[in-house]
Each structure stands twice: as C-alpha cells, then as structure tokens.
Amino acid sequence: MPRISVNVDGTAFTDEVEPRLLLVHYLRDRLGKTGTNIGCDTSNCGACTVVMDGLSVKSCTVLAVQADGSDVTTIEGLADDGRWHPLQKAFHTEHALQCGYCTPGMIMASVGLLADNPDPSDEEVREGLEGNLCRCTGYQNIVKAVRTAAAEMHEGATR
Amino acid sequence: MIPAPFEYVRVGSVDEAVDALSEHGEEATLLAGGHSLLPLMRLRLAVPEVLVDLGRVDELRGVRDAGDHLAVGAMTTHHQVMSDPLVREHCGVLAEVTGEVGDPQVRHRGTIGGACAHGDAAGDHPACLLALDATMVARDPGGTREITAADFFTGIFETALAPDEVLTEVHLPKLDGSWGFDYQKFQRVKQAWAIVGACALVRREDGRIGEARVGLTNLGSVPVRATGTERLLAGAAAEPDALREAAAQAAEGTQPPTDSNARPDYRRHLARVLTLRALQNSLAS
Numbered sequence: 001m002p003r004i005s006v007n008v009d010g011t012a013f014t015d016e017v018e019p020r021l022l023l024v025h026y027l028r029d030r031l032g033k034t035g036t037n038i039g040c041d042t043s044n045c046g047a048c049t050v051v052m053d054g055l056s057v058k059s060c061t062v063l064a065v066q067a068d069g070s071d072v073t074t075i076e077g078l079a080d081d082g083r084w085h086p087l088q089k090a091f092h093t094e095h096a097l098q099c100g101y102c103t104p105g106m107i108m109a110s111v112g113l114l115a116d117n118p119d120p121s122d123e124e125v126r127e128g129l130e131g132n133l134c135r136c137t138g139y140q141n142i143v144k145a146v147r148t149a150a151a152e153m154h155e156g157a158t159r
Numbered sequence: 160m161i162p163a164p165f166e167y168v169r170v171g172s173v174d175e176a177v178d179a180l181s182e183h184g185e186e187a188t189l190l191a192g193g194h195s196l197l198p199l200m201r202l203r204l205a206v207p208e209v210l211v212d213l214g215r216v217d218e219l220r221g222v223r224d225a226g227d228h229l230a231v232g233a234m235t236t237h238h239q240v241m242s243d244p245l246v247r248e249h250c251g252v253l254a255e256v257t258g259e260v261g262d263p264q265v266r267h268r269g270t271i272g273g274a275c276a277h278g279d280a281a282g283d284h285p286a287c288l289l290a291l292d293a294t295m296v297a298r299d300p301g302g303t304r305e306i307t308a309a310d311f312f313t314g315i316f317e318t319a320l321a322p323d324e325v326l327t328e329v330h331l332p333k334l335d336g337s338w339g340f341d342y343q344k345f346q347r348v349k350q351a352w353a354i355v356g357a358c359a360l361v362r363r364e365d366g367r368i369g370e371a372r373v374g375l376t377n378l379g380s381v382p383v384r385a386t387g388t389e390r391l392l393a394g395a396a397a398e399p400d401a402l403r404e405a406a407a408q409a410a411e412g413t414q415p416p417t418d419s420n421a422r423p424d425y426r427r428h429l430a431r432v433l434t435l436r437a438l439q440n441s442l443a444s
Contacts (some may be wrong), residue, residue, distance in 0.1 A: 046264060059263075130263070
C-alpha cells in the first residue's frame with residue numbers, strides 16, 4: 001500500500017493507505033478529525049471542505065494519496081491555542097448557523113475566500129461560497145458573518 | 160460512496176505517463192485534477208484497474224507565450240487559468256468560460272486537460288475551444304501530434320485520444336483588441352452543467368463584423384459551431400437587426416439531446432436566445 005506523509009492541522013502524519021481512500025475518510029476515520037463533515041458525497045455541497053496547500057478543496061473529491069506531501073487545515077486546526085479564528089467567532093455572533101452541519105465547510109471555504117479576497121462585497125461572498133450549500137437557508141447571516149470576520153481580520157492586520 | 164479498488168501509479172514526467180499507459184493498455188486511466196473522474200469512480204460508473212496520477216508532472220503545469228499562440232499545460236488548474244496574466248491579456252474568453260466551471264473548490268483542483276479529455280458535451284471548455292479553433296497536443300510512444308478542437312471531441316465522453324496517448328497542451332490563438340467575446344450558460348442551479356451554452360467571439364472592423372464565431376455547449380453529442388449564424392454575420396453591419404437575424408439560425412442543423420432538463424426544441428430555443436445575448440455582449444465588450 002502507498003505510504004503518505006501529510007501535515008494536518010500542524011501535526012505531521014505518515015500512514016499507509018489504500019489508494020481508493022478519500023481524503024475526507026482519511027481525516028475522519030484514520031485521524032479521528034470528525035469536525036470535517038460528509039454531506040452529499042457527490043462533490044456538490046461543500047460540507048467536507050478543507051484547506052489544502054492554501055486552497056479550499058472538497059475532501060470527498062481528493063484521494064488521500066493525492067494529498068501526499070501536502071499541508072491540510074481542517075476546522076479543528078483553525079483555532080489558535082484555544083482562541084477562535086475570527087470566522088469561527090463571527091459565525092457564532094452573527095447566528096450564521098442553524099443545524100450547523102454545513103458550518104465547518106462554510107468556514108473553511110471562507111478561509112480560502114478571504115485569503116484570495118480580504119475584503120469581499122456581499123455579492124463576492126455569495127459567489128465565493130457558491131460551492132457550499134446550507135439547507136437551513138441561512139445564507140443571509142453567513143454572508144454577514146464572513147464580512148464581519150473580514151473586517152476583524154483587516155483590523156488585526158493593520159493594528 | 161467508495162471507489163472500487165485500483166492500482167495507483169504516480170508518474171513524474173509525461174514520458175513516464177506514456178510508458179505507464181503503454182504497459183497497462185485500456186485498463187489504465189489518467190488522473191488529472193480528478194473532479195470529473197473521482198465522482199464517476201465513487202458512483203462506480205468508472206472502474207479503472209490502474210490509475211496513473213499526473214499530479215506531480217510539473218512540466219504539464221503553467222501557461223507560456225509561444226509566439227503566435229499561448230500554450231496551456233494540460234495540468235494547469237482552472238484557478239490558474241482564470242488568474243493567468245497571459246490568458247487574461249490574449250485569450251480573455253477562456254478566463255471567462257473557465258470561471259463558469261463548477262465552484263471555487265472545483266476550480267482549485269480541476270484542470271483544463273482533464274476537462275477536455277473527459278469529453279463531456281455539457282462541459283464549458285469544448286465549445287469555447289472549438290470557437291477559438293484551439294489545437295490540442297498529445298503524446299504517445301511514437302511522438303507528438305496536434306489535433307484541432309474540431310477533430311478532438313468525437314462523441315459523448317469520447318475524444319480522439321488513443322488509450323496510450325497523453326494530452327499535454329492546449330494551444331490558443333492570441334486575440335487582439337478588435338475581438339469581443341462572451342459566454343452565456345443556462346443552468347438550473349449555479350453549480351450545474353449547462354443545459355445549453357453559447358460562446359461568441361466577434362471581430363469588429365470599422366462598424367462592421369469582420370468575423371464571428373459561435374460555439375454551442377450541449378446541443379449535440381459534441382460541441383458544435385453555429386455555422387448558419389457565423390455565415391450571416393461575416394461582413395454584416397454591427398447592428399441589432401443583423402444580430403437578431405443571425406442568432407435565429409443558431410440551432411440550424413443541430414440534433415440536441417433529450418434529458419430530464421430539456422427536450423430538443425427547448426434546447427434549440429435556448430441556443431437562439433443565448434447566442435443573441437452572447438453576440439450582443441461580445442459587441443459591447
């Protein structure tokens with residue numbers, strides 16, 4: 001079986017994996033990082049989104065062997081020493097979730113979005129998150145939360 | 160869902176990929192970004208015995224200026240194509256069309272070569288590359304050959320690539336500022352495939368239309384050119400009536416498919432409407 005080395009949430013892992021193992025199953029079943037959810041399993045809903053080498057990806061559509069040598073950040077690695085990331089805080093304060101199932105993916109897609117565009121308009125947030133579905137239809141507050149977090153991150157960067 | 164088991168081969172160069180395909184024959188499938196192939200494998204609609212991963216073949220990534228054309232490496236991701244300065248300057252239509260593919264996560268992984276080799280008539284690239292008269296470059300054990308976009312797409316999920324052939328590059332013409340362009344895509348929801356798409360390229364010449372090219376998505380088993388429209392527009396006045404008259408011929412000679420989204424007559428209607436919009440926007444761009 002192929003051997004892979006992946007850095008996940010700041011920890012280096014080396015594992016033998018079956019080639020057909022999907023990254024999301026590696027994260028959840030092998031590493032126990034169940035914060036990353038599986039939603040549709042058809043590359044549509046974005047619940048399984050993680051950041052891989054700086055770019056948001058759907059981990060249900062990446063083989064673990066493809067992630068060999070990569071740096072992966074999941075929702076579980078976002079907080080800094082117990083302090084929530086501005087996006088985590090903003091999703092909380094702006095009530096950007098109802099059932100919460102899409103939230104890890106929404107937040108990780110937003111991490112990718114804000115890395116690309118630190119100050120997106122409402123429209124740009126909606127376009128940037130077009131690969132993530134919320135079935136509680138909470139998009140209004142999700143957009144609000146991403147913009148709130150962007151403002152906080154901007155403030156932090158210029159302080 | 161979990162794909163069926165397969166043997167995984169990681170290659171580091173095009174030569175190694177060609178060797179792997181020669182060795183394993185039709186049992187082998189190339190893996191590019193995986194955003195068409197892996198969903199099919201999870202549904203077990205694709206069951207390759209050997210998967211040859213091109214992910215580490217650096218020579219297939221990036222865009223270079225090749226003088227009279229641009230050469231886009233087959234493993235260049237949609238995200239890279241969209242943001243590439245050479246593509247934006249010389250072939251903006253490809254950047255626009257690429258931005259319509261999937262969603263940001265999909266565009267971070269999916270590649271231009273993978274999208275082409277997949278041969279999906281509902282994909283956005285084929286009609287655009289057909290309208291551009293792009294050339295595909297492929298390598299097999301015997302060497303390299305060039306295939307025009309018109310000859311490359313041969314059927315539903317079928318291309319001119321032989322089982323031991325690797326698509327290496329897509330060559331795009333450089334379009335100067337006299338060309339306007341637009342892509343119109345009609346879909347049920349934002350991430351869905353095109354029910355119909357129309358990609359227009361229009362060269363303006365002293366208030367007239369020097370040349371117009373229109374590629375249509377999902378109006379047949381392969382992308383097609385709206386030849387009736389193109390013929391009427393060559394040398395025509397760049398005026399609303401001329402565009403309307405020409406767009407009315409967009410579906411001429413096509414045999415659109417039927418599926419749960421649309422019947423042929425509705426697809427022909429969409430082709431006419433979307434072609435008109437794409438032409439209007441091309442002239443305004």
